[in-house]
Amino acid sequence: MKGKIKLPCGVILKNAIGKSPMSDSLGDGKGNPTKEQIRLYERWAEGGTSLSIIGEVQLDYSYPERPGNLVLNDASDIKLFKELTSKALINGSHLWAQIGHAGALSHLPISKPKGPSLLDIEGLKCEGMSLNEVKNLPSRYAKAASKAKELGFSGVQIHAGHGFLLSQFLSPLFNKRDDEYGGNIKSRCKIILQIINSVRIEVGDTFPISIRINSSDNIEGGLTQKDSLKAIGFLDKTSLDLIDISGGTYFPGAKASSDSLINGPYFLEFAKKARKITSIPLMISGGFKKKDEVQSAISSGVVDMVSIGRGMIIDTNLANTWINNSGSDPIFPKFEVVVPGGITAWYTMRLTAIANDDEDNFNLDLINALESYEKRDNEKCFIWKKCTDGTSSLG
Numbered sequence: 001m002k003g004k005i006k007l008p009c010g011v012i013l014k015n016a017i018g019k020s021p022m023s024d025s026l027g028d029g030k031g032n033p034t035k036e037q038i039r040l041y042e043r044w045a046e047g048g049t050s051l052s053i054i055g056e057v058q059l060d061y062s063y064p065e066r067p068g069n070l071v072l073n074d075a076s077d078i079k080l081f082k083e084l085t086s087k088a089l090i091n092g093s094h095l096w097a098q099i100g101h102a103g104a105l106s107h108l109p110i111s112k113p114k115g116p117s118l119l120d121i122e123g124l125k126c127e128g129m130s131l132n133e134v135k136n137l138p139s140r141y142a143k144a145a146s147k148a149k150e151l152g153f154s155g156v157q158i159h160a161g162h163g164f165l166l167s168q169f170l171s172p173l174f175n176k177r178d179d180e181y182g183g184n185i186k187s188r189c190k191i192i193l194q195i196i197n198s199v200r201i202e203v204g205d206t207f208p209i210s211i212r213i214n215s216s217d218n219i220e221g222g223l224t225q226k227d228s229l230k231a232i233g234f235l236d237k238t239s240l241d242l243i244d245i246s247g248g249t250y251f252p253g254a255k256a257s258s259d260s261l262i263n264g265p266y267f268l269e270f271a272k273k274a275r276k277i278t279s280i281p282l283m284i285s286g287g288f289k290k291k292d293e294v295q296s297a298i299s300s301g302v303v304d305m306v307s308i309g310r311g312m313i314i315d316t317n318l319a320n321t322w323i324n325n326s327g328s329d330p331i332f333p334k335f336e337v338v339v340p341g342g343i344t345a346w347y348t349m350r351l352t353a354i355a356n357d358d359e360d361n362f363n364l365d366l367i368n369a370l371e372s373y374e375k376r377d378n379e380k381c382f383i384w385k386k387c388t389d390g391t392s393s394l395g
């Protein structure tokens, strides 16, 4: 765990424990960081992680996952972003932006969802992208990555997991296209390969680029392990620095890792197969609760890094604790009443408490957490709408 990781671009990560991307709902509603959010990332850097990834940083205002997302565009407040990136980079820690586009899962009150293909099924409707709109994606991702670099992020992650836009391209369930971007896995992966290529040209050879990809969507008709392994074979031929393996989707009624109470690690068997296909460094996320599990995944050589989500919300100092042998494994809460989305909401609200240095007084139950989470996001939707009037139809 202590060992350094040298990425293909030459950057060195100081240890093998990452903090998973987690949408924190702490943006100001205009796509800029808040003081609380800056403190949150500073705390993880103080806590010893080598790599913190901010979840769901949007390409623009059009297709957000939530109204608390950050946005990388010409309206980005340079001063606030620089404060965020400088505080989060202390202690040798990295901060990467997970560049996202929520596609069919864009937050309905503030967007008109659009995915690879038109969808009209129960609980999920979206328009399909034109060929021109698909072809524009690489330059849009490249522009956002370049902005991330300018604002002080030390790397980017392309979000192709969990049922959002690029994950939808990979999924036969969402991607019904009959042009060069639909059909077999090679065609469904094509846009991702083009995006990686464009991002690399824009950010240069020495800037880390990662991807988050599902081992499988865990949903009937979605991306299978077999196809995901083929996709990893294609990714192996790119200039990526780190492949982050996750799984599941936020498709209504489906399984998402962040809402799972099952003990993990979730995707280790898949990672073993991926290891045989690629020499690009691998990171795995999902279900790690104990130091021994992390240690064993790394020392067996299956993965180079493990990234921790909810464990890092229970204990922001977890990387230090594990690396220095200075404490015990985190104690996870047990929930008596579980409601859909409630666990993710509970962890998101605990992030707010951490951001206020007040987690010792955090005592919301699942239902109250979900209510507070929805209420705050509804309020932010008004701000988002105001500042995006007339700009939310970029494709």
Ligand SMILES: Cc1cc2nc3c(=O)[nH]c(=O)nc-3n(C[C@H](O)[C@H](O)[C@H](O)COP(=O)(O)O)c2cc1C
Pocket: 020, 021, 022, 023, 024, 054, 055, 056, 098, 159, 161, 162, 212, 246, 257, 258, 259, 285, 286, 287, 288, 307, 308, 309, 310, 311, 344, 345, 347, 348
């Ligand atoms: C509050 C919360 C927000 C999350 N937001 C994101 C996100 O923005 N992007 C992403 O790829 N995954 C997101 N996830 C999923 C985590 O990165 C991680 O994959 C998942 O929680 C499983 O790992 P864990 O068992 O260590 O928590 C989120 C998870 C939580 C708990």
